Amino acid sequence: MHTWGKFADKSVTDLCRVAVNRALGDAGIGWRDVDAVAAASSRFSGGKGWGLNGNDVVEDMGSTGIPVYNMSAGCAAGGNAFNVGYSLVAGGMHDVVLVVGGEKMPKGFIQTSGVDEDSDPEFLRQRCVGMPGPSFWALLCRQRMAEMGTTEEQLAKVAVKAHEVGRHNENARFRQQFSVEEVLASNLVSDPLHLYEICPVSDGAAAAVICSAEKARQLGGTMPWVAGSAVATARFDDGLPRGLAGTVPAGKAHHSEAAIAVAGALEQAGASPGDLDLVELQDNTVYYELAFPEEWGLCEPGESERLLEAGETLPTGKMPLNPSGGFLCFGEATTAMGVFQVCELTWQLRQEAGPRQVPGATLALAQTLGLGGNASALVLKR
Amino acid sequence: MSTARVPVMEGLFSDESGEARLLGSRCSTCNTPYFPRSDRCHNPECDVSQVQDDSFGPRGTLWSYSVQNYPPPPPARYDEPFEPYALCVVDLDDGLRVVGRMAADDAGLEVGSKVELALGPICHEDDGTEVISWMFRSV
Incomplete structure (x- = not known):
């Protein structure tokens, strides 16, 4: 993994090269041992303008003629690339697959509409209503506040917790600590969300090597196993205010794509939510650290705030969330995030995470969410 | 003299009947509402797509x-x-969950409160023409 930050003098391929070489070195293999590449297609950088980022990496490392799969799934692309890489190995097609994601982000908030036409619901939301990306999170968050009684202080405490653990992560971009007062004093971006409660954008790259059991035994070392890997898209009737309108749902509105992916990965792993020692989830905003654990059955609805305030979401708690510091401390390098999570899970399961280590972690979940109703989830075990 | 008005986009709303309406569709098989208009039903549980023009509003929560x-x-x-x-x-009471703006002069923001669809300006053209979109007002 390359550290996350802003790197004006480096290309996305430069960032990926660092991440790939570290992953190969960690696995104890060379570039010529890689049988295939599953890459997240960048939304914003490299890829010849066509999202062909895997091809950029192969050309840079040396064109050996191996197959390259470039995966597009918005911000879930890193997770989707992992799923494809895993499927190729698990299905016996290849012994060694490199998964890679890298991104150099443009300044400012992520533009959620890539086209300037009436047929795109994201374009209509922005043109007719004036709803940029973060307002979607703000609306979900305000709804939770009304339903669960979540306070502004509790929202701020999620950000405080993130930086309390993220400050120990040498790969994180934002390592300063904040108080609840400082978080609440930061600019109100989309009421009720403040600047420090929303993840910024960053440059970064991450890579991972997936290999067959036989190859793993040959190579030796401490390697986590892929216990489950799943990809999903949103259900028609989940009630989230996507596009201009949907149907009023019978039940509670939720991110169905994430819930389906998480349930799928857990089922493959033969595990229940309570078996997980830690979770890396996509915290684009503090809201998700409260909503997702409930939507996935990690805790009861309405329980998240109490667990947060009792310190249970810290690495030493009962339900550790984002021990890496998460998106809030890294900033989102969109399509690289799913692979960055794989690195964190691996270090945690090897007990190599230092001051942010979840003690004795043996089973861990990671999840991404992407534009277009995309999601991925994976479970690694020691 | 009335101010000139232009919709932010054609075909999404009207107040010809004197009442603000969102212009969409509904599938007569499964009753799913769509806004904006849809040329087919996207409900995976619906086997026979029978989509007709429909309009929505004004009451909602x-x-x-x-x-x-x-x-x-x-x-x-x-x-x-x-x-x-x-x-x-x-x-909306019609079964549609829809995004919008609150009218600029509306101070009452409370989840669960009753609101009504209205049309109003989101900005102005250089010549002063009001650019109209749909919005909501407390009732």
């Missing part, structure tokens, strides 16, 4: 709201200097 505190990037439109505005999600 505020599901959530937010205040847009910074100037949004294009393609959003607003008057200079930028003034924060309220965004909302409303559950």
Whole structure:
């Protein structure tokens, strides 16, 4: 993994090269041992303008003629690339697959509409209503506040917790600590969300090597196993205010794509939510650290705030969330995030995470969410 | 003299009947509402897509709201200097969960409160013409 930050003098391929070489070195293999590449297609950088980022990496490392799969799934692309890489190995097609994601982000908030036409619901939301990306999170968050009684202080405490653990992560971009007062004093971006409660954008790259059991035994070392890997898209009737309108749902509105992916990965792993020692989830905003654990059955609805305030979401708690510091401390390098999570899970399961280590972690979940109703989830075990 | 008005986009809303309406469709097989118009039903449980024009509004309940505190990037439109505005999600009595703005003069923002569809300006053209979109007002 390359550290996350802003790197004006480096290309996305430069960032990926660092991440790939570290992953190969960690696995104890060379570039010529890689049988295939599953890459997240960048939304914003490299890829010849066509999202062909895997091809950029192969050309840079040396064109050996191996197959390259470039995966597009918005911000879930890193997770989707992992799923494809895993499927190729698990299905016996290849012994060694490199998964890679890298991104150099443009300044400012992520533009959620890539086209300037009436047929795109994201374009209509922005043109007719004036709803940029973060307002979607703000609306979900305000709804939770009304339903669960979540306070502004509790929202701020999620950000405080993130930086309390993220400050120990040498790969994180934002390592300063904040108080609840400082978080609440930061600019109100989309009421009720403040600047420090929303993840910024960053440059970064991450890579991972997936290999067959036989190859793993040959190579030796401490390697986590892929216990489950799943990809999903949103259900028609989940009630989230996507596009201009949907149907009023019978039940509670939720991110169905994430819930389906998480349930799928857990089922493959033969595990229940309570078996997980830690979770890396996509915290684009503090809201998700409260909503997702409930939507996935990690805790009861309405329980998240109490667990947060009792310190249970810290690495030493009962339900550790984002021990890496998460998106809030890294900033989102969109399509690289799913692979960055794989690195964190691996270090945690090897007990190599230092001051942010979840003690004795043996089973861990990671999840991404992407534009277009995309999601991925994976479970690694020691 | 009345101010000139132009819709932010054609075909999404009307107040010809004297009442603001959102212009969409509904599938007569499964009753799913669509806004904007859809040429087919996307409900995976629905076997026979029979979509007809329908219109929605005006009564509903505020599901959530937010205040847009910074100037949004294009393609959003607003008057200079930028003034924060309220965004909302409303559950219309018709069964549609729809996004919109709250009317600028509406101070009452409370989840669960009753609201009504209205049309109003989101910005102005250089010549003073009002650019109209749909919005909601407390009742």
